[in-house]
Amino acid sequence: MSQERVGILEEWSSWSEDLCRRELPSVLPRLLSMYEHSESWVEHIQILKIMIEMFLPHMNHLTLEQTFFSQVLPKTVKLFDEMIYELTTQARGLSSQNVEIQATLRNILQTMVQVLGALTGCVQHVCATQESIILENIHSLPSSVLHVIKSTFVHCKNSESVYSGHLHLISDLLQALFKGAYSLQKQLMELLDMVCVDPSVNENEDVLNMVLVIHSLLDICSVISTMDQAFHANTWKFIIKQSLKHQSVIKSRLKHRDIINSLCEDLLFSFHFCLQLAEPMPLSDTQGGQDNANYRLFQKTLKLCRFFANSLLHYIKEFLPFLSDSCCPLHQLYLQIYRHFTPAVTPFPSCDISLYSQLDHSH
CATH class of the missing domain: 1.20.58 (Methane Monooxygenase Hydroxylase; Chain G, domain 1)
Incomplete structure (x- = not known):
């Protein structure tokens, strides 16, 4: 990252709430462009945190999908997938003697924990600013969050084989990663509890998005079934609850056989x-x-x-x-x-x- 860019980001991260609110229209496009063209994971997460912590609270909640989520979250998901791939690829070289690989893996895991924290901030913001949520207005958020959560749980579940014999060297960060995904899913389920789907419309984006959410949670259930019994049961409770809550509009689109199986x-x-x-x-x-x-x-x-x-x-x-x-x-x-x-x-x-x-x- 150039010194000039570092200085700009440091300046923005020190702004007051009033200044962030006033300068949002001019600064947000620059942040989005910097995020899209950032060259390193460290730079990615720094820009992402500034956007979420400093400027997201001042964005119009009715246009969040168009102005922020749809532009930022696909890149964030891609970033997270790249980190998962890098972990899996380099894990075979992990050992107590290979200090360089150990440091690299720990840095990646720490960055992933920060990504989970940033996504949690997005979910909490939506919960705090909206009493009733139209899923279509934020649909990139749950789909992206669920993808990241599942990827995290799959990696944690496979960690013994991935880090064969050397899991103890990074187990503290894997635990932090699991806890971050666990907390993020709990926050997301609170958000989804606030979602309203128009019962008078059988075929709209809200219906399709809610069905996708339920099926994604079903996939997560299959991953965590042997990892955390209480969390597994609570996820199932939520799936059943949401299926019944929106039954009138989603009943014909749910994969009932998969749920029953x-x-x-x-x-x-x-x-x-x-x-x-x-x-x-x-x-x-x-x-x-x-x-x-x-x-x-x-x-x-x-x-x-x-x-x-x-x-x-x-x-x-x-x-x-x-x-x-x-x-x-x-x-x-x-x-x-x-x-x-x-x-x-x-x-x-x-x-x-x-x-x-x-x-x-x-x-």
Whole structure:
């Protein structure tokens, strides 16, 4: 970065709120041009932070998509993907003796954490300035954020194989990266809770964007299922909640089979884990109650299993007319669970069996 550009950026980052507001029309185009043509990741993140921290609060919230998000976020996503690629490519050279590679990887991870922080600032700004959000007015934001979140979780999930044997050298920054993505997703779900979709319009950008959001969160669920049980369950809660909230306009466009398949897989995984925990557990463990670690884990897993079962049944009840191609996975799920129970024990309440029969015979 040239000394002249460094000086300009330092000057802008020191401006007062009033000066930023007054100079926004003239400075923003220059910042956007500098961001588009910046030559290094360090310069990218410096310009991005100045735009978000100093000038975003003074932009018209009705034109954010056109004037800011659509111009900045695609470049930010590309930048993040490049950093993920660089990490994966250089990770094979990581060792305690190779100080240079270690420093390079740590710098990249620190920059990625800063990108997550910048995106969190964008989401928080929208939440703070709008009581009701029209998704079309900010549609680049959730799509970009979800892409970055998924990429982060995938990298963290694969970190043991990516950094084979040397994970301890950068584990602190990977934890910071995971926490940043975790926090960003929580903030984004708060924003999406404020979204309104016009129920009188069945085919518009808002509908398509909301469907894309739900399917993207579904993809994230498949990544984090073995990483954080509570976060996984909360993401599923949000998917079900948003599907029902906007049911009238998105019901015909959702990938119901994918949602049903994923719920069935998560329910079956939790159920089998419950069985694995229960088999070696002596009676003394169950009598020990909350003081026994094995029993606490069993209770936690059982609660998760019950959550997935209730979510699945609730989804079936609400979207029954759209589940004609989901009979096979539901039938297989029922059989795989039922075969573990003795004839005297019914795994589902009678009302639930009735619902299952209705689905099976109506399609």
